[in-house]
Structure formats: C-alpha cells, structure tokens
Amino acid sequence: MSLPARYENVTADTFLRGLWKENPVFVMLLGMCPVLAVTNTAINALAMGLATTFVLLCSSALVSLLRKLIPKQVRIATYIVIIATFVTMVDYAIQAISLDLYNALGAFIQLIVVNCVILGRTEAYASKQRLGAALVNGLGMGAGFTLALLCLGTVREILGAGSLFGVPLFSENFQPWVVMILPPGGFFVLGAWLLVFAWYRQRRERRLLEQEGVTTDGR
Amino acid sequence: MSQPAAEQTLPVPPRLPMLRTLGLVAAISGFLVVLTHQLTTPLIEENKRIAIERALFKVVPGAVSRRDFLLTPGGIEPDTGTAPVGGMRIYAGYDEQGKLAGVALEAAAQGYQDVIRVLYGFDPACQCIRGVQVLKMAETPGIGDKIARDPEFLRNFEALDARPDAAGGGLANAIVSVKAGSKTEAWQIDSISGATISSRAVARMLDDSAQQAVPVIMRHLEAFGDAAGGTP
Numbered sequence: 001m002s003l004p005a006r007y008e009n010v011t012a013d014t015f016l017r018g019l020w021k022e023n024p025v026f027v028m029l030l031g032m033c034p035v036l037a038v039t040n041t042a043i044n045a046l047a048m049g050l051a052t053t054f055v056l057l058c059s060s061a062l063v064s065l066l067r068k069l070i071p072k073q074v075r076i077a078t079y080i081v082i083i084a085t086f087v088t089m090v091d092y093a094i095q096a097i098s099l100d101l102y103n104a105l106g107a108f109i110q111l112i113v114v115n116c117v118i119l120g121r122t123e124a125y126a127s128k129q130r131l132g133a134a135l136v137n138g139l140g141m142g143a144g145f146t147l148a149l150l151c152l153g154t155v156r157e158i159l160g161a162g163s164l165f166g167v168p169l170f171s172e173n174f175q176p177w178v179v180m181i182l183p184p185g186g187f188f189v190l191g192a193w194l195l196v197f198a199w200y201r202q203r204r205e206r207r208l209l210e211q212e213g214v215t216t217d218g219r
Numbered sequence: 220m221s222q223p224a225a226e227q228t229l230p231v232p233p234r235l236p237m238l239r240t241l242g243l244v245a246a247i248s249g250f251l252v253v254l255t256h257q258l259t260t261p262l263i264e265e266n267k268r269i270a271i272e273r274a275l276f277k278v279v280p281g282a283v284s285r286r287d288f289l290l291t292p293g294g295i296e297p298d299t300g301t302a303p304v305g306g307m308r309i310y311a312g313y314d315e316q317g318k319l320a321g322v323a324l325e326a327a328a329q330g331y332q333d334v335i336r337v338l339y340g341f342d343p344a345c346q347c348i349r350g351v352q353v354l355k356m357a358e359t360p361g362i363g364d365k366i367a368r369d370p371e372f373l374r375n376f377e378a379l380d381a382r383p384d385a386a387g388g389g390l391a392n393a394i395v396s397v398k399a400g401s402k403t404e405a406w407q408i409d410s411i412s413g414a415t416i417s418s419r420a421v422a423r424m425l426d427d428s429a430q431q432a433v434p435v436i437m438r439h440l441e442a443f444g445d446a447a448g449g450t451p
Contacts, residue, residue, distance in 0.1 A: 085248035096262035178361035
C-alpha cells in the first residue's frame with residue numbers, strides 16, 4: 001500500500017542543492033520577510049542567516065530522529081513545537097552575545113518560528129530522510145539562506161551607508177544612498193539579484209538545450 | 220443525505236502514539252528552553268548592566284559608579300529590586316571621590332516612526348541637563364536619526380537649563396524646541412532642520428520627564444548619599 005521509504009544517499013548534491021539549484025531565497029522565494037527586513041547591514045544579515053541555519057539544522061536533526069514516532073495527524077504541531085524551542089534558544093543566545101544586535105534584529109528573531117524555509121525543510125525532507133542526509137541538507141539550505149541574505153546585506157550597506165561590516169569604505173565625500181537601507185531598498189536589491197540569477201539560469205539552460213540539439217538531430 | 224458508510228471507514232486517530240509523541244517533544248522542548256535560560260541569564264543581566272552603565276557614564280560626566288533609586292510619590296527610595304514599585308527609575312552616578320556627580324533618567328515620546336527612548340543626565344549642581352543618549356529609536360536613517368549623532372544638536376545638551384520653579388511643582392522654564400539656529404535661551408533646543416518632528420519629540424520627552432522629576436530630585440538630594448550607600 002505505502003511506498004517503501006526512499007532514503008537518499010548523502011552526496012555533494014545533498015548539500016549544494018541548497019546553495020544553488022534550490023536556493024531558498026533566489027529560487028524558491030521562501031522566507032521573504034527576514035530577507036527584506038533585516039538585510040540593511042551586512043552584520044544583521046549574517047546574524048540572521050546564522051540564527052536561521054542553527055534552527056534549521058537542529059530542528060531537521062530532531063525531526064529526522066523522531067520521524068518514525070510522529071503520527072501524521074500531529075506532525076505540524078510537533079514540528080512547530082520543535083522549531084519554537086530552538087528559536088527560543090537562539091533568542092536567548094543572541095541576547096547573551098550582544099544586546100545591540102538583538103535590538104537591531106528586533107522581532108525577526110522570534111519570527112524565525114514561522115519561516116517557511118524551516119517548516120518546508122522539516123515537512124518535505126527531514127521527516128522522510130535519515131539523520132545524516134537531513135543534517136547535510138539542512139546545513140546546505142541554511143548556507144544558501146545565509147548567502148542570499150549576505151548578498152542583499154552587503155549591497156545595501158555599501159550603497160546605503162558607504163561601509164561594509166561597519167567599516168567605512170569611501171572617503172568623506174561619498175553621499176550615502178539612504179533609500180537602500182530603507183524598506184524600498186530591500187525590494188530594489190532583491191529584484192536586481194533575482195534578475196541576475198534568472199538571466200544566468202536562462203543562459204545556462206539555453207546552452208544545454210543547444211548542446212542537446214547537436215547530439216540528437218545532428219544540427 | 221448522510222453517509223454513515225464513509226464515516227465508518229475513516230481511520231481512528233492513533234491516540235496513544237499522538238499523546239506519547241507530543242509529550243516527549245514537549246518534555247525535550249521544556250528541558251532545552253530551561254537549560255538555555257539558566258545558562259544565558261547571567262550573561263544577559265551582565266550585558267544589560269554594561270549597556271546601562273555605558274549610557275549613564277556618557278550622560279553624567281565624571282561618573283565612575285552607579286546606584287539605582289526609585290522616584291515614588293513619597294520621595295526617593297533606593298531600588299532594592301525586591302518588589303516592583305511603581306515609579307520612575309533614577310540611576311545615580313558617583314565620581315571617583317564617591318560624591319554624587321549627577322543622576323540619569325529615562326524619558327520617552329512618540330517620534331516620527333516609533334517611540335524614541337532616551338537616557339538623560341541631570342546635574343543638580345548646575346540644575347541643568349548635561350547629556351542625552353538615545354536608547355531606542357526607529358527614526359529615518361540619515362534624517363531623524365541625527366538626533367543621536369549630530370554634533371550641532373548634541374551641543375544643546377551641554378548645559379540645558381532645567382531649574383525647578385519657586386513653588387517646586389515643575390520647571391521654571393519649560394524645555395522647548397525652536398527653529399534651527401534660533402536658540403536664544405538656555406532652556407531652548409535648536410532643532411535639526413529637516414528633522415523637526417524628531418527634535419520636537421526629544422524636547423517634549425525631556426520636558427515631560429523633567430517637570431515631574433527635577434523638583435523632587437532637588438528636594439530630596441540628600442537621599443542619594445554617596446557611592447558607598449551612606450549619607451554625607
């Protein structure tokens with residue numbers, strides 16, 4: 001009746017998928033709320049990315065370990081409790097590391113609970129795979145998410161404040177492009193990155209198609 | 220119209236596994252959260268103390284140590300931290316000799332986007348405000364957020380007059396914001412041009428807070444004692 005559980009072998013692709021082919025931000029367009037809200041500086045983007053990666057990794061591991069114990073009817077409730085636990089831990093940890101960072105990230109730390117990247121990974125992957133694969137895949141997705149946040153954060157900080165990780169890059173004469181660190185800047189920069197990625201992907205697909213054409217009908 | 224046959228074929232939810240799993244997950248969750256809380260609480264308390272002291276020592280020139288007090292209707296009491304008493308918290312800063320260098324209070328008012336919270340230092344010797352430090356704000360970067368950094372604006376608070384009036388019910392002169400560059404009196408604040416709303420919010424919160432607190436502080440100055448906790 002039910003399909004046999006198909007476990008995936010851990011390969012480089014298990015990790016790399018999250019970075020490129022299934023990048024949570026640039027390809028799947030998931031978790032847009034923190035992507036737009038806390039990428040006004042590179043350091044905020046990095047902190048948010050690492051916090052999300054930690055939650056993703058830990059909840060994937062726990063869900064994968066408990067996958068045979070979780071009845072289908074209560075799986076979402078179970079996932080949410082697990083995710084909320086790790087988010088609370090991150091919340092305390094960031095307060096202990098730096099209050100300035102905690103104030104800068106504001107409510108978005110707590111909102112990791114409803115980040116659909118994490119719930120999506122636990123439901124679609126970790127609940128069906130062995131611990132190793134779930135960990136590697138979660139790490140890849142987390143790295144992809146962090147990378148995407150950093151892509152936005154660095155561009156916005158350089159243009160909007162003339163600095164990178166708080167270090168000034170330009171001379172006094174640089175007039176910061178303030179709109180970039182305001183909410184509209186987040187949309188502009190995200191749009192620009194999506195354009196770059198879509199253009200690159202399309203170019204690669206066209207090239208693959210051309211190569212196939214050569215091999216199949218000899219043109 | 221009812222379909223009893225279809226209802227009967229619905230699988231019965233596995234009650235025991237559901238309870239077992241949710242119970243297990245809740246137990247793991249509770250354990251992890253309590254563990255993290257226990258481990259991080261001292262660090263978080265320490266961070267908060269450092270943040271308060273960093274701001275306090277900026278707004279009270281010469282201060283090197285601090286004690287906390289509460290402004291209550293009856294006067295000024297040391298904040299023992301045992302019972303949450305209603306009232307304003309006052310941070311008293313003491314210099315190297317252990318003498319009172321000044322006190323700092325929190326003030327807040329609605330800014331352009333969100334409530335602005337500041338810590339300001341009051342110097343009883345000159346009866347003036349000696350410094351303002353923004354604790355929390357969401358003002359527009361590049362415009363309203365100048366209230367935290369603009370040197371011209373911060374010069375307003377080198378000696379902002381806040382004398383209590385003769386009756387002791389408020390300030391002799393209300394703290395007000397005026398148009399940029401038109402400050403003539405010691406109790407006026409030169410606004411930042413382009414950030415009038417944020418500047419006005421700072422003036423309003425200082426006035427609100429000082430009107431209440433300064434007369435009481437001046438009346439009960441001896442309550443602050445010295446750094447060791449004694450009375451001079």
